[in-house]
Amino acid sequence: MTESRLGEFEEVILLLVGILGEQAYAFNIAQEFETQTKKSTAIGAVHSTLSRLADKGFLTSVMGGATSERGGRRKRIYNITAEGEQVLANARELRLSLWNQYPKFSEGSLSFHF
Numbered sequence: 001m002t003e004s005r006l007g008e009f010e011e012v013i014l015l016l017v018g019i020l021g022e023q024a025y026a027f028n029i030a031q032e033f034e035t036q037t038k039k040s041t042a043i044g045a046v047h048s049t050l051s052r053l054a055d056k057g058f059l060t061s062v063m064g065g066a067t068s069e070r071g072g073r074r075k076r077i078y079n080i081t082a083e084g085e086q087v088l089a090n091a092r093e094l095r096l097s098l099w100n101q102y103p104k105f106s107e108g109s110l111s112f113h114f
Contacts, residue, residue, distance in 0.1 A: 058084030
């Protein structure tokens with residue numbers, strides 16, 4: 001059976017693939033990670049996470065065309081699969097459920113939305 005839960009880093013990387021769409025390639029994902037989280041990450045960590053997410057069936061990839069900005073090298077573009085979208089929805093549902101049970105954020109005292 002395929003692992004159906006995500007680690008925090010995996011979840012963020014998978015979300016970034018969805019956000020970036022056709023621009024979801026490793027270097028761009030790493031840059032967007034740093035922009036969004038204000039934390040640095042190694043490109044190797046991004047590559048290994050993308051590979052792991054693909055092995056789990058949450059991502060597919062295709063080779064894009066060569067570009068002059070990359071010295072003629074091609075980019076591997078990642079896309080979320082239906083299974084990947086489902087695992088993201090499950091992760092979001094779990095987090096919202098937990099946040100809604102937290103006393104400071106439940107019963108209308110403070111509202112919290114992702």
